Amino acid sequence: MSQIYNRVALIGLGLIASSMFWAIKRAGLAGEVTGYARGQATRDTARRIGLCDRVCDSAAEAVKDADLVVLCVPVGAMEQVARDIAPGLKPGATVSDVGSVKRAVIEAVAPHLPDDVYFVPAHPLAGTEHSGPESGFAELFDDRWCILVPVPDTPDAPVAQLRALWEGMGAYVDEMEADHHDLVLAVTSHAPHLIAYTMVGVADDLRRVTDSEVIKYSAAGFRDFTRIAASDPTMWRDVFLNNKEATLEILGRFTEELFALQRAIRTGDGEHLHDYFTRTRAIRRGIIQAGQDTDAPDFGRKKTTQ
């Protein structure tokens, strides 16, 4: 793979930024990658593990002369970071981000950027429940989707260049309009996360079932919920606060359907339940065919991954 940007700056050095760094290095996609994180401890860790060619002590220093600047901080921190870096951006540079929400990030970031840079928002649909500079790995984006959400009037060239970078990091790339992105993600990610958090909270709260019982007997479905619900609280708080409308819409529909199924249980309507459960199987088959999961049974993953 050949070099796509001369210099890339990563602002924020957590799971996503560190995975980007290793993926960029794996394929030689950039001449130099600089990095900046807010906390001294994070910067120290980054230097210790060789994350970024150069870790800088200010965002302004990191973005100096960068051809691509990627904001890899929680959605709620994007605006402040945009303000901080704006004065130091090189004319003609591309600014992007990896935030899990797009409409709110565009509204928070775009107004602060100078006219002579291109803003190409992006969202890689890949993650784990871990965070921080040491959680990243080069393969995170392999065979996962990255959605680009170009703002109106962006020329083709910077979009194509960013697409090439994500493809070089192993991802498939799609383009989408911001509101549609936020709705799709509310369905496939944001609502499921809130639901998993809720169910885990209920289990924790139930006095008649001890925590150790919940933990011992988690294999039967609950385990997957706890993994989802172990994700970073700050990141997810920001996601929900910044994708309010779509998330609440999906949750509204969810409770409607849940009530209908509860009624079927209460009244003993086995046919309704059976029909509903049969319909949901088809989606699963689609996901396996699309290569986003394997058909191998999951019977408690062993310590072999990574």
Next chain:
Amino acid sequence: MSQIYNRVALIGLGLIASSMFWAIKRAGLAGEVTGYARGQATRDTARRIGLCDRVCDSAAEAVKDADLVVLCVPVGAMEQVARDIAPGLKPGATVSDVGSVKRAVIEAVAPHLPDDVYFVPAHPLAGTEHSGPESGFAELFDDRWCILVPVPDTPDAPVAQLRALWEGMGAYVDEMEADHHDLVLAVTSHAPHLIAYTMVGVADDLRRVTDSEVIKYSAAGFRDFTRIAASDPTMWRDVFLNNKEATLEILGRFTEELFALQRAIRTGDGEHLHDYFTRTRAIRRGIIQAGQDTDAPDFGRKKTTQ
């Protein structure tokens, strides 16, 4: 491992029964294992793949002279099967089951059994989303829990013997009272399954998001829901209809909590969200420490399992 029963009969030849057979063979826990399934096609498949030492064409024939008979059919089918086998049971035999619900199974089965057999209900907390005679494998129960739910006045010996069988198949064994079992399972399995089914149904229903979008972008949380929601419709219909009370209680609490979180999103109460999400992380840590899952990030399981 030494032989624990002379002859074991498995009634129903799906995921659980076939896994039991391979696990019993792996450790040499029984002299002979007979099997029976309702459908001719299932019996043919079982014979073809060598599932059971002897596949019988009637339940009566399969249980003849058996020291242990295990009912491995959906919960709603237990009563009929109990009626069918009762006349042919050997005096002193143990009858057990693997149903995911215990109170209702006890009420359905116990009245039909002769006085000279021991009934020791059981529930292995292990499964996959697959079913049928070809889906089983010897390792399914390794390091998983099996809960025994002895009915009052059962002598110690048949319980201890069944415990030894499950331990020989790789499981840890606990004993529990039926109602408590049903409540614990409502929390760790039944409610999570219904919730996953519901969320997948909502996604499928949403006209503004296409199925192919849902499928392509499923990696971010939704994927785990679809796996859970791909489980057998008949089995799960029976579980909900037979664990009505506990499931509805947990779902009631779940909706309460979900409403509180929805309100926090609507009013922008980030602190409430952050606190809630922080609390749920602890449970996850407990599960990893208890060895019921791995800490390795799940970034789309590759086709390496099994």
